[in-house]
Structures are given as C-alpha cells and as structure tokens.
Amino acid sequence: MPFIEESDLLELHKDIDKAQIINERLLDQIKYKNRDLRRAKLQRNIFAGVTTLFLIGTLAVASFTVGLTSSAKQNNSEYLNVSIDSLEVFRNRLSNLRQQNEELSLVKEFYLAKQFLEKETIYSVQVKAFVDNNLSLASESLTNTLFVKTNPFYAYSIGNFETLEEAQRFRRELVDMGFKDAFVASYKEGKRLKIEDPD
Numbered sequence: 001m002p003f004i005e006e007s008d009l010l011e012l013h014k015d016i017d018k019a020q021i022i023n024e025r026l027l028d029q030i031k032y033k034n035r036d037l038r039r040a041k042l043q044r045n046i047f048a049g050v051t052t053l054f055l056i057g058t059l060a061v062a063s064f065t066v067g068l069t070s071s072a073k074q075n076n077s078e079y080l081n082v083s084i085d086s087l088e089v090f091r092n093r094l095s096n097l098r099q100q101n102e103e104l105s106l107v108k109e110f111y112l113a114k115q116f117l118e119k120e121t122i123y124s125v126q127v128k129a130f131v132d133n134n135l136s137l138a139s140e141s142l143t144n145t146l147f148v149k150t151n152p153f154y155a156y157s158i159g160n161f162e163t164l165e166e167a168q169r170f171r172r173e174l175v176d177m178g179f180k181d182a183f184v185a186s187y188k189e190g191k192r193l194k195i196e197d198p199d
Helices: 006-066 070-119 164-176
Strands: 122-130 145-150 153-161 183-188 191-195
Touching: 006 070, 122 164, 145 191, 153 164, 153 183, 164 183
Parallel strands: none
Antiparallel strands: 122 153, 122 183, 145 153, 183 191
C-alpha cells in the first residue's frame, strides 16, 4: 500500500484549504463585481444622458451669445471657459468609468471561463477507491478533489487538469511518492468518462 509522509499529507491539506479559500474569495469578488458592473452601467447611462443635456445646453448658450454685441461676446468667452472646465470634469469622470468597466470585464471573463471549464472534460488522478464512503479525506466542496461513486466503490481523485499531459505529470509525482496504483481518469460534469492509458 502506498505510504505518504504525514508532513506531505498536511502540506497537501493546507494547499487544498488555501485553494478553497481563494476560490470562495474569487466567487465573492465575482458577485460584488457583477453588482458593481450593473451599478456602473446605470451610472454610465445616466452620465450619458446628463452629458447630452449639458452639451445641448452649452450649444444653446454659445449660439445665443454669438449674436450679442462685443461686450456680450466677452461674456460669451466667460461662459465658454466655464463650459470647458465642466467638460474637463466630465472627461475625468468618463475616464474613471472606463477604467472601472475594464476591471469588471476582467472579472466577468474569469467567471465565464470558470463556467466553461465546468462543462468541459477534465482529468484527475485517482489515488484510492473504497467500498464504504464513511471515509472523509477532505471536504466535498474543495475544487481540487473529486469524490465519484462508481458502483460499488467511492473513488477519490485529486487535481483538476485541462490536459491529459498535466494529469499524467502529476500522476508520475504521486507514483514517485509511493502511490503506485494511481491512475488518470477523465471526467465530465462529475462523472467518469474513462480511465486514460498510462504515459
């Protein structure tokens, strides 16, 4: 039977716990960023409406003052200076909103990539199978651990990899640590598709 040092097992559990915490934080950030994205879209739409009204008002004031006498033209330049200052404030706000939009787009891309990967085939390294599922090796909510029922066994696999090569590399490391029976299997939507050929 394979033997793993207690310190290696503790390190593995710590790494799994850290990955779970990071995953939960990322999901929370996605929720907050989605809420912020909706708020930013609403602000952007309101800002566009206000800016349009402001520009129409500025054009009306500018065209009205052009027809006045020379003293009125001097007042027109003062109005124009005020309008230019206001436009600069709006440009800065627009720049800030664009930057926030870019940040939210990155979060949205991460969220969509995560959803895409959940529907794709993944590869994991099965290290053990038990007839009884009373053995709790790790939390079922951990993303790097798979617990799959394959009658009459409960299979325990670790690692989620996009490519077969990555999973085989991880399997070799586990075999070197003493898990001689470890093998790579492909999964989709939580079900094992097949046992992959060893490399």
